[in-house]
Amino acid sequence: MERDLSCSWRARREAGGHAKGGKVTSSDVIMVPQIIPTDSVSVGRAATLALRCTMCHGARGMSEAYTPNLAGQNAEVVYKQLRDLQLGHRKSAIMGLHARNLSDQDMRGLAAYYSYLLRETPPSSLLGQRKAPRIIQVGSPMFNIAPCASCHGGSARKTASSTLEGEPENYIRAQLSAFKDGTRHNDINGQMRSVARQMTPEKVETLAKYYSQR
Structure with a gap:
């Protein structure tokens, strides 16, 4: 099959x-x-x-x-x-x-x-305690950043977009940094590089912490 x-x-x-x-x-x-x-x-x-x-x-x-x-x-x-x-x-x-x-x-x-393989996730009681940050739900229109969930979220996930829930915080942070400075450049049509260049350090931290705890 x-x-x-x-x-x-x-x-x-x-x-x-x-x-x-x-x-x-x-x-x-x-x-x-x-x-x-x-x-x-x-x-x-x-x-x-x-x-x-x-x-x-x-x-x-x-x-x-x-x-x-x-x-x-x-x-x-x-x-x-x-x-x-x-x-x-x-x-x-x-x-x-x-x-x-x-x-x-x-x-x-x-x-x-x-x-x-099953991905380990925190207890459901903990998952419900933290609301998704604005950048994940609606993005940051002023900086031309689309919502993370538009590509990486549930049924709306686009083909070839990674599942981010549960990824190590340090790994997420490192990859966003690599996309931002261009040392990683295998994203589709440069989409992640475009997003990462517009992200402030505070937005990177917010995103990395949120997904790592999902």
């Missing part, structure tokens, strides 16, 4: 970036394969591969501090990030090395495996 997760991204155009001989470069549109495996054999193999990831991402996909939680993350998000790391569209000295030797099927399998 397989499911269709067709979507596409345009990577950041870098100086001189172009396609030669059909090879993908950073200026090309990256098409995510339409098939993410759901059969037990593929997911089982991915579970074995994921044992290599536990030191940083946790035994069940729940990490600490500076690395993202992968449990319950959208399959297309995990696949895109692994592919971007492998192709150099997203920079990471550690993850670049790990992704380099993964086959396309390995990446699809890992994406499926982590999407099936």
